[in-house]
Amino acid sequence: MTPAISVTGLTRRYYDEVALDGVSLTVGAGTITGLLGRNGAGKTTLLRILAGQEFPSSGSVQVLGAAPAENEDVLRRLVLVREDQVYPDFKVCHALRAASFCHPDWDAGLASSLLNDYGVRAGKAIKGLSRGQRSALGITIGLAARAEVTLFDEPYAGLDAVARQVFYDRLLADFAAFPRTVLLSTHLIDEAASLFENVVVIDRGRVALDTAADGLRGMATTVSGPVLAVDSFTAGRPVWERRGLGSQASVVMVGQVSGEDRELARSLGLDLTPLSLQQLVVRASGWSAGADSLTERTWA
Amino acid sequence: MNAMINVARYHLVQPVLFITLPLAMLAFLFAVNAARGGDTWRDGLTVIFLYFFIMGVQRVGGRWLPFGLALGATRRSFYVGTALLGVSMSLVYGLVIAGLQAIERATGGWGLSITFFRVPYLLNGPWYATWLTSFVGLSALFVYGMWYGIVNRRWGMLGLLAFVAVQVPAGIAVAFARTWSGVGGPHPSLSALDLTGVIAALTVVILAGGHATIRRVTV
Numbered sequence: 001m002t003p004a005i006s007v008t009g010l011t012r013r014y015y016d017e018v019a020l021d022g023v024s025l026t027v028g029a030g031t032i033t034g035l036l037g038r039n040g041a042g043k044t045t046l047l048r049i050l051a052g053q054e055f056p057s058s059g060s061v062q063v064l065g066a067a068p069a070e071n072e073d074v075l076r077r078l079v080l081v082r083e084d085q086v087y088p089d090f091k092v093c094h095a096l097r098a099a100s101f102c103h104p105d106w107d108a109g110l111a112s113s114l115l116n117d118y119g120v121r122a123g124k125a126i127k128g129l130s131r132g133q134r135s136a137l138g139i140t141i142g143l144a145a146r147a148e149v150t151l152f153d154e155p156y157a158g159l160d161a162v163a164r165q166v167f168y169d170r171l172l173a174d175f176a177a178f179p180r181t182v183l184l185s186t187h188l189i190d191e192a193a194s195l196f197e198n199v200v201v202i203d204r205g206r207v208a209l210d211t212a213a214d215g216l217r218g219m220a221t222t223v224s225g226p227v228l229a230v231d232s233f234t235a236g237r238p239v240w241e242r243r244g245l246g247s248q249a250s251v252v253m254v255g256q257v258s259g260e261d262r263e264l265a266r267s268l269g270l271d272l273t274p275l276s277l278q279q280l281v282v283r284a285s286g287w288s289a290g291a292d293s294l295t296e297r298t299w300a
Numbered sequence: 301m302n303a304m305i306n307v308a309r310y311h312l313v314q315p316v317l318f319i320t321l322p323l324a325m326l327a328f329l330f331a332v333n334a335a336r337g338g339d340t341w342r343d344g345l346t347v348i349f350l351y352f353f354i355m356g357v358q359r360v361g362g363r364w365l366p367f368g369l370a371l372g373a374t375r376r377s378f379y380v381g382t383a384l385l386g387v388s389m390s391l392v393y394g395l396v397i398a399g400l401q402a403i404e405r406a407t408g409g410w411g412l413s414i415t416f417f418r419v420p421y422l423l424n425g426p427w428y429a430t431w432l433t434s435f436v437g438l439s440a441l442f443v444y445g446m447w448y449g450i451v452n453r454r455w456g457m458l459g460l461l462a463f464v465a466v467q468v469p470a471g472i473a474v475a476f477a478r479t480w481s482g483v484g485g486p487h488p489s490l491s492a493l494d495l496t497g498v499i500a501a502l503t504v505v506i507l508a509g510g511h512a513t514i515r516r517v518t519v
């Protein structure tokens with residue numbers, strides 16, 4: 001099957017900085033992929049290029065089998081919801097009406113029920129919306145468009161926890177009924193982690209990690225307890241980080257933990273906690289001083 | 301074609317800016333003119349031409365382009381669709397001006413000797429000449445405004461200054477040509493319709509320039 005998105009050696013240079021540096025990745029059709037990374041890592045630039053709003057300096061980009069820039073056939077089947085979307089000076093209902101005839105699979109019922117859930121009045125001027133309400137408008141357009149390729153760039157800035165949960169629930173429900181390819185960039189990693197089938201981490205314009213989310217769960221484990229017990233348990237295993245506090249120690253151990261390991265840990269009085277997606281991403285984004293990226297160290 | 305029509309429909313989701321506001325402006329200026337009385341033309345009609353220029357700037361230099369591209373329009377379809385809408389509106393407003401001019405002429409200046417829709421030299425011929433000249437003039441100003449908007453979006457304030465600077469020689473040439481052709485004087489060698497032809501040719505050049513400029517715009 002052809003992937004929905006396929007990027008090879010994509011580089012985007014601005015006057016004095018490199019926003020994307022040889023990015024290669026593929027996103028399978030009908031999956032939800034998390035696009036993660038720090039501020040300024042290049043996530044928004046990548047999404048803008050995928051949506052034809054920005055041009056690559058070099059490299060190739062294919063969305064739905066063709067280059068998206070100035071390509072009507074591709075852009076009609078794609079939607080990008082940006083955190084910093086600029087709207088003309090008009091009302092919410094005007095934006096929705098425009099979206100309804102530009103997106104062939106637009107679902108007006110879904111749009112109005114989403115607006116209702118978020119408590120946004122259709123007659124309100126977009127200028128007068130709060131930050132959260134603007135995000136709600138973006139989410140509404142992104143979901144109701146039912147576009148084959150749906151790109152969300154930090155879609156829920158300013159939304160409270162309940163409103164974010166509404167987004168996750170609606171996204172999953174609509175995704176199940178109308179499968180499509182979703183690429184979602186977010187900073188709230190653990191919160192959104194259960195949505196993702198795949199995870200792509202971008203760090204300083206490069207792909208630091210591109211893997212199935214299942215493979216990441218249980219990829220690393222924090223072992224904590226008495227120093228001697230921790231040391232004997234982790235002896236001979238790859239370890240990322242070691243912290244000691246008096247007689248207690250905490251070590252991040254790489255690799256899957258077997259049933260036997262759990263028995264042993266219990267008998268030694270050790271605590272085993274799998275590293276969360278967020279902690280893994282922090283590592284992949286080169287947080288530890290002097291460390292190479294996660295990919296190079298463990299999966300290369 | 302469908303995509304261009306979608307762009308035009310997108311611009312028209314808020315019709316007040318294309319219909320209500322310009323007509324209200326015309327009505328207001330006409331009322332001011334009428335209140336002042338007299339049989340001299342006082343530039344009132346110029347405002348509608350300026351309005352078309354500003355609307356052209358707004359549609360691509362303002363906030364309409366970014367959301368238009370977010371809705372899946374290509375730069376090309378956005379450009380052509382917007383220009384088509386501007387030209388169509390010019391056609392309609394040209395007809396409005398020609399119609400009102402005919403009434404003005406038939407009623408002896410609305411019964412009050414008002415000269416509002418009869419512009420000396422430019423719009424003072426038969427109704428079809430008035431229609432043609434105002435249609436071409438409005439279209440030219442709309443697409444000229446679009447070009448300014450695109451330059452602003454691509455290169456910002458410095459780009460705009462440079463854009464104006466390179467047009468200064470052209471402006472001087474126009475000023476000389478005007479003196480030479482006697483336009484504005486009692487015996488112009490260039491008729492209003494000749495001038496309309498020149499402006500129409502310029503419009504084609506402007507359209508091509510704007511199209512070349514929008515191709516690498518990013519949002």
